[in-house]
Amino acid sequence: MRIISQCGKYDFPYENIILEVMTDSNSIFAYTGTGQPFNVANYSTKDKAVKAMEMLRERYLSRMELDGGFDMLHNCYVQPNFWVLPRIFQFPTDDEVVIDET
Helix, strand or coil, rough: EEEEEECCCCCHHHHEEEEEEEECEEEEEECCCCCCCCEEEECCCCHHHHHHHHHHHHHHHEEEECECCCCCCCCCECCCCEEEEECCCCCCHHCCCCCCCC
């Protein structure tokens, strides 16, 4: 899956980075192993930053189950119960992250 920064400037392979909610800010940084971390998202509160990370994990773990049959788009037969992983996740803007008050 590809991870797109909030502003759309950065695009990373999820499997090759480390993401962190910084303890002293409300930002999420990506570490690629090349030195300087990349700021991929900024939020008004730490809770929103943590919620955005939860949204990322939920997106990564979501899968689409197929019933099987002929796939017209790819012109092939697909086995039943074939799982398709999501392809991208772009960090949402601050106003798109809603914290449950329960």
